[in-house]
Amino acid sequence: MTYCIAVSVDEGLVLVSDSRTNAGIDSVSTYGKMHVFATTPDRKLVLLSAGNLATTQAVVEQLRRDKRENTPVNLNSVSYLSDAADYLGKISVDKQKRYKEDEGQCSFNPSATFIIAGQIGKEAHGAYMVYAEGNSITTSRQTPYLQIGESKYGKPVLDRFIKMSTHLDEAGRCCLISMDSTIRSNASVGPPVELLIYRKDRYSIDEYYCFDADDEYLLTIKRCWHEELSKAFMTLPHYDRKFAIPLRDGL
């Protein structure tokens, strides 16, 4: 499993990903899922990947190769982020199809999902989630984030705090606690945790962090969030016994 988040707010983009990969519970390893592409100076593009590792690696390799060989469509040639998503979707479907044909085991699943985020030229920055089928969706002002992988445990905190006006550093902290909730609940999501900040119209990465499991900051924010939540929990109003309903109990 995997957990990746892309936040697209007024100030720019925040991307966060875990690094645990597993092929069965007895085959666990560490692979970064955040891929930054060296592109022409008019653009900056970052990929987040989830799903079958062979597929995601084949897709990333193809994206790099097309760029290097300057094929008619590549990450340096597309004019819009939506075109980049479309191009990525086609490569992804192509790679999955190839492995589907060679399918050996019936439990084999080559599917993969991606988020491509960044900015191209004068177009606004943004993020697209590319489904295994190759189609894609982007964010909205109401829901300025996308998730791939194990998305449910960490969603409530994003829904509460991520708005278009959220500052990039706040969004970064929010993603880190969203990641913390997910790591606590799903053993197949784990550190190192990568965090990347893209400030709009810069066409270069503003900040990049890679937090190991024993990173002091990651431990501090986890502890702090837990302590503050515990305090918050203790202040919750009690329900009043006078509103209890007598049960007929005669069922």
Next chain:
Amino acid sequence: MTYCIAVSVDEGLVLVSDSRTNAGIDSVSTYGKMHVFATTPDRKLVLLSAGNLATTQAVVEQLRRDKRENTPVNLNSVSYLSDAADYLGKISVDKQKRYKEDEGQCSFNPSATFIIAGQIGKEAHGAYMVYAEGNSITTSRQTPYLQIGESKYGKPVLDRFIKMSTHLDEAGRCCLISMDSTIRSNASVGPPVELLIYRKDRYSIDEYYCFDADDEYLLTIKRCWHEELSKAFMTLPHYDRKFAIPLRDGL
């Protein structure tokens, strides 16, 4: 979808359930998923249900009928909670199998899961989750709760605050905010929210509440939790730019 929680701590049991049922997104209705059984004075048993509504209704009806007709095995005759879970599992599999045979549409899924909680005689109180296959699991001292239905959104808060020593009223509030997170994130989980408290060795329900969507207490605890979380969020330590890693950017 559905969301039900059963907490089994030192002091007793807390059960919480939503009331939304849907057969497709255009067929949404309200059904309670908490079923209290009138039993002999040496026991108290409560059922929580998730899954196909026809199956869960057929199972509940069969449990009541067996009890009324005093069949060899029924909720009044079983000596242990694990026997009650086993008996429930057999009825559930039986009902599902019957509807599977009559299957018309290929998307038809008659499966259902249950939690049976309570206390029988001198045995300790407890809760069992009965899978669609009829087998079951109970809680542990490390994980003193069970969930059925849409369990992921509301799990992190249970993991943080539910311990064996948690008081029943605290556990009740924790379940209500777990339910709130789930209702926010999944449109197929909704009020009224039922909350039931069983204090151990009482053999009767201690407190029962049914909170509608506009219930003042439910609105207050939701608002209070959101405000306190927002305050907690603002106190989180910032990551330090000096630990940012220069990206090679040459990929």
